Amino acid sequence: xxxxxxxxxxxxxxxxxxxxxxxHQTENHRYMYWYRQDPGHGLRLIHYSYGVKDTDKGExxxxxxxxxxxxxxxxxxxxSATSSQTSVYFCAISVQGRPNEQFFGPGTRLTVL
Amino acid sequence: xxxxTQLGSHVSVSEGALVLLRCNxxxxxxxxxxxxxxxxxxxxxxxxxxxxxxxxxxxxxxxEAEFKKSETSFHLTKPSAHMSxxxxxxxxxxxxxxxxxxxxxGTRLTIIP
Numbered sequence: 001x002x003x004x005x006x007x008x009x010x011x012x013x014x015x016x017x018x019x020x021x022x023x024h025q026t027e028n029h030r031y032m033y034w035y036r037q038d039p040g041h042g043l044r045l046i047h048y049s050y051g052v053k054d055t056d057k058g059e060x061x062x063x064x065x066x067x068x069x070x071x072x073x074x075x076x077x078x079x080s081a082t083s084s085q086t087s088v089y090f091c092a093i094s095v096q097g098r099p100n101e102q103f104f105g106p107g108t109r110l111t112v113l
Numbered sequence: 114x115x116x117x118t119q120l121g122s123h124v125s126v127s128e129g130a131l132v133l134l135r136c137n138x139x140x141x142x143x144x145x146x147x148x149x150x151x152x153x154x155x156x157x158x159x160x161x162x163x164x165x166x167x168x169x170x171x172x173x174x175x176x177e178a179e180f181k182k183s184e185t186s187f188h189l190t191k192p193s194a195h196m197s198x199x200x201x202x203x204x205x206x207x208x209x210x211x212x213x214x215x216x217x218x219g220t221r222l223t224i225i226p
Contacts, residue, residue, distance in 0.1 A: 031212050040122070042203055042218040043157070050212070058213070090156055100145045100164075100207040102214055104156035 003027050004105035006091050012111045019078040021108050023091030025071075031094040032074040033102065034058075034066060036087040043090065049074055081112045115140040115206045119217035127225045132176075132191040134220050136204030139185065146187040147205040147214065148178055157203065163187065174198070199224045 003026035013019050023032060031050055035043040035058075045058030047066040055066050063085060065077045078085055091105040120135040138144055145164045149157040161172025168180040174197075178189045187204060204217040 033213075040218060042119075042216040044216070045213060048213065092157075094212050100209075100212060100214065101147070101159060101162060103159070104149075106156050107154075 004091060004093060004103060006089075006105040006108050008108060009106065010109045012113065013081055014113050015082055016080050019081050019110065019112075021076040021089055021091075021110070023074045023076070023105060025074075025093050027093075028071055029093040029095055030071075032068065033092040033094075034064075034074065034076045035090045035092065036060065036085075037090060037107075038087050046076065046089075081110075083112050086110060086112045115144060115208060115215050117204050117206050117215055117217040119204050119220050121220055122218065123221050123223065125223040125225055126194045128196055129193050132189070132194045132198065132222065134189040134202050134204075134222065136178075136187045136189065136217060137185050138187060138204075138206045140206060140208065142208055143182075144206045144208060146178075146180060147207075148172065148176070148187075148189050149203045149205060149216075150174075151201045151203065151219075153200075160189070160202070194222075194224050196224050196226065198222060 005024045007022045033048040034046040044060045049055045049068045067075045089108045092102040094102045116139045118137045147162045148160040151157045161170045163170045163180045171177045176191045201221045203219045205214045207214045
């Protein structure tokens with residue numbers, strides 16, 4: 001257990017509303033990631049962070065933004081949610097000294113109506 | 114760029130039978146390879162990984178995988194399936210110095226009593 005929590009765990013929202021998902025870690029790891037999981041697509045990287053205020057895009061970043069003002073928190077924002085963003089969102093961290101190995105949070109199930 | 118292909122989105126085996134889940138990768142340089150397992154309504158958990166050294170890697174719950182460079186494969190096996198192995202399994206690849214993972218689309222394993 002790498003001390004990763006996600007909030008909320010479930011959310012239902014309407015098209016066009018902004019949504020922010022939070023990932024919190026307790027162990028000061030440098031790298032954090034946001035993925036979405038959809039049937040038939042596996043996990044796809046949305047954005048990742050390699051330090052406070054240091055972020056970069058993944059393969060499916062359109063419609064998403066992120067922020068990391070503190071080491072422990074990595075926020076994912078959907079500025080104007082669409083039905084295509086209905087998904088399960090996972091946060092992950094990678095651990096120094098264990099290269100490329102990632103540990104995942106429990107996930108947030110988001111439904112956009 | 115690296116990629117992963119998992120052959121078979123659904124695999125069913127009888128309890129006590131051999132489990133074989135297939136993963137092929139594409140990478141221009143020696144890869145790091147991972148297998149993750151996801152139980153219903155949970156996040157992903159690392160089963161095993163290959164970075165360097167011994168090509169036969171043993172993981173948790175009796176699973177193992179063999180890195181075969183000539184076949185660009187990293188298939189996951191378990192000699193005797195147990196009901197508790199029912200889950201979705203993801204193969205992933207990354208490169209040395211690159212902290213991002215690329216996931217396959219997943220294989221759902223069903224165990225028949």
